[in-house]
Amino acid sequence: MRATHTDVYIDSRGRRLERMSLAQRKALRRQYKAKIPVWRQPLVGYLASVPLVALALLTTSTLRGALGDFHFPSALLILAVLIVATVWGVGPSLFTLFLSAVLLEYNFALPPNQFLIRNWVDGVQLLPFLVSGMIVAIITAQRERARLKTLMAEQELQEYAQELEEINRKLEDASQMKDRFLSIASHELKTPITTIRGQAQLALRRLSKQRSSPDNLEGVQSALERINDQTSRLTSLIDELLDVSSIRNGKAELRKRRTDLRDICREVVEDQRLLTGRSILLDMPSEPVKLSIDADRISQVLVNLVSNAVKYSPEESAVEVCVQQEPEDVLIQVRDYGKGIPEDQQAQIFETFYRTPDAEASTKQGLGLGLAISREIVERHEGQIWCESQPGKGSSFFVKLPLR
Numbered sequence: 001m002r003a004t005h006t007d008v009y010i011d012s013r014g015r016r017l018e019r020m021s022l023a024q025r026k027a028l029r030r031q032y033k034a035k036i037p038v039w040r041q042p043l044v045g046y047l048a049s050v051p052l053v054a055l056a057l058l059t060t061s062t063l064r065g066a067l068g069d070f071h072f073p074s075a076l077l078i079l080a081v082l083i084v085a086t087v088w089g090v091g092p093s094l095f096t097l098f099l100s101a102v103l104l105e106y107n108f109a110l111p112p113n114q115f116l117i118r119n120w121v122d123g124v125q126l127l128p129f130l131v132s133g134m135i136v137a138i139i140t141a142q143r144e145r146a147r148l149k150t151l152m153a154e155q156e157l158q159e160y161a162q163e164l165e166e167i168n169r170k171l172e173d174a175s176q177m178k179d180r181f182l183s184i185a186s187h188e189l190k191t192p193i194t195t196i197r198g199q200a201q202l203a204l205r206r207l208s209k210q211r212s213s214p215d216n217l218e219g220v221q222s223a224l225e226r227i228n229d230q231t232s233r234l235t236s237l238i239d240e241l242l243d244v245s246s247i248r249n250g251k252a253e254l255r256k257r258r259t260d261l262r263d264i265c266r267e268v269v270e271d272q273r274l275l276t277g278r279s280i281l282l283d284m285p286s287e288p289v290k291l292s293i294d295a296d297r298i299s300q301v302l303v304n305l306v307s308n309a310v311k312y313s314p315e316e317s318a319v320e321v322c323v324q325q326e327p328e329d330v331l332i333q334v335r336d337y338g339k340g341i342p343e344d345q346q347a348q349i350f351e352t353f354y355r356t357p358d359a360e361a362s363t364k365q366g367l368g369l370g371l372a373i374s375r376e377i378v379e380r381h382e383g384q385i386w387c388e389s390q391p392g393k394g395s396s397f398f399v400k401l402p403l404r
């Protein structure tokens with residue numbers, strides 16, 4: 001994690017994280033101290049250190065009288081320092097260390113019951129005990145600091161999680177509002193466009209019934225044909241928008257039934273051959289491929305894949321549709337021999353409204369909805385859809401559907 005200025009960090013993932021201010025750190029320390037039980041407060045530790053040291057001295061004197069030579073009089077005092085440090089922290093442990101050093105010098109130095117520290121040479125005798133106690137105090141301080149840092153990290157993570165939750169909620173609300181707007185706008189647009197298209201088709205039929213058309217009506221007929229074509233295109237786009245909205249909102253129910261997938265593939269390929277005049281090869285098993293699907297929706301997926309393959313490949317090249325039955329799944333492959341799709345764009349092409357730069361630069365029209373709709377339909381069938389492509393060698397789109 002690197003710092004950009006005094007209050008903000010940018011972590012390894014590029015996220016901006018605010019560093020806690022001094023006031024926040026003080027408040028967190030107060031919160032940390034408030035969570036400590038009363039019996040573990042430092043004042044209790046100062047008071048408890050006196051009887052603990054007294055008990056250690058009494059036990060040491062008893063052992064010395066019972067055993068005779070007892071060469072480690074400071075052992076139990078170090079244990080007392082360790083207990084105080086573990087339970088009550090650094091301050092009480094240092095007080096216990098100082099009290100133990102004074103009483104150790106007074107009771108066990110020769111001659112006893114006298115203070116013999118007259119110079120630094122005499123003080124060196126207590127140095128091992130003091131160093132041991134200081135080590136215990138330092139370790140305790142580090143442990144308390146680690147606890148505080150852990151609490152601070154947990155607090156920062158909690159605040160960051162709350163911030164993420166709020167951002168996700170706002171994004172979800174914005175997404176729902178966008179889908180609702182698309183649904184309302186599509187419905188509102190569809191009615192007038194359908195009316196315009198119907199009137200244009202009616203006028204075209206009336207003109208076609210006339211035996212001879214005046215010269216001034218030829219331009220009208222051409223304009224009506226263009227109106228019919230453009231309203232047909234707008235109707236298709238609106239239908240796609242409605243599909244996206246209904247599928248995402250869960251309003252589009254799947255009407256599953258046992259269907260032979262070969263019938264769907266055969267119908268889609270024949271229709272696309274008639275519409276485009278292109279060579280579309282179909283390879284399927286000789287035996288029926290029965291699975292529980294919504295035939296209309298899977299047909300919609302195949303139409304999207306085959307029409308895209310036709311649209312973005314040379315007219316003289318063929319499009320291949322292959323169906324393979326596996327033990328637990330059915331695999332559908334639609335292959336074209338167009339320009340191909342770069343690897344960094346293959347995952348994005350299934351996103352709503354995404355079109356590759358080559359598609360944007362071409363004269364081919366579209367909103368980038370077909371593949372997004374196809375992915376939603378396939379995933380609702382508990383299947384998978386993906387693309388494999390190499391620039392200059394064409395693309396293959398795969399759909400895997402479970403047989404169950």
